């Protein structure tokens with residue numbers, strides 16, 4: 001079994017020597033556990049937060065120990081009722097090839113119903129984040145104009161498409177390359193999109209949304225959040241899902257300079273944590289699953305192969321190498 005350990009807490013951009021790929025014995029499953037051979041591992045921006053010691057919504061990874069993350073794999077031994085050898089399960093012991101998992105924390109997934117990797121993305125955690133963030137936290141309603149940043153990523157691409165499918169008057173996205181912008185407009189059906197590296201966000205946003213926006217779904221923070229606060233119409237909502245532009249910052253980053261707009265336009269700015277919204281999981285899968293199956297909702301995955309490339313895949317997400325969900329295939 002090979003698994004990735006965190007050796008030291010990164011300062012700024014994580015470096016290769018903050019981590020080590022370590023060879024260990026394949027674990028023996030205890031009573032009530034199953035042994036899983038992982039097939040797909042998730043790498044996600046929030047993992048950067050867990051590499052730091054600072055208090056957040058998820059506990060820091062422990063130094064000298066294997067890291068964690070979403071994973072889907074095949075059960076190869078079972079000491080638990082209800083899960084058989086050959087079943088596939090979603091669980092939380094990624095960054096490794098083999099995992100002994102408490103059966104009560106593993107969720108069986110159907111390899112026939114959808115590709116296994118989708119349980120980490122479009123039908124999984126990032127999908128639910130998009131769904132709950134837009135519909136529940138963002139109080140999206142038909143006719144709203146929606147702006148989403150990180151729009152060619154896993155969460156963002158789904159936010160924009162769900163908004164379109166549910167009758168948004170206009171959907172605007174931003175992303176970090178012209179190729180991603182093209183994908184948003186030509187394949188995902190966004191009404192407008194721009195490359196935030198091509199010019200100030202405020203200028204590009206006001207051009208793309210001349211009548212303002214009603215919901216901003218923030219994956220990025222910083223300049224994007226300030227521009228969006230400026231563009232939100234009366235009673236607009238900003239859903240703060242992520243601030244990836246700041247995850248490697250070593251100093252506190254300045255906030256939006258136009259907070260008075262929150263008062264003037266009676267805006268609501270609210271954070272979302274996907275873990276608070278698992279009560280919507282069934283509703284999410286029954287509504288979004290058929291859209292994915294029929295191709296009405298499109299998704300991309302960027303697949304990196306091999307446990308040895310798990311770290312590079314994670315760094316790739318922070319750099320923007322991915323289009324759609326970044327997945328490691330073992």
Ligand code: NDP
Pocket residue numbers: 044045046125126129150151152153154155156174175176177180219220240241242243244245246272273274275317318319320321322323324325326
């Ligand atoms: P993505 O698939 O969107 O990958 C991250 C993307 O962020 C990259 O592809 C890159 O795309 C973009 N990015 C990187 N640096 C910057 C920057 N400085 N400015 C603007 N964009 C940048 O990841 P996810 O869909 O998994 O996550 C998206 C966001 O949602 C993250 O902020 C994440 O932390 C958050 N999240 C929050 C959850 C919650 O419960 N609150 C749950 C899941 C995710 P580009 O080429 O466009 O720059």
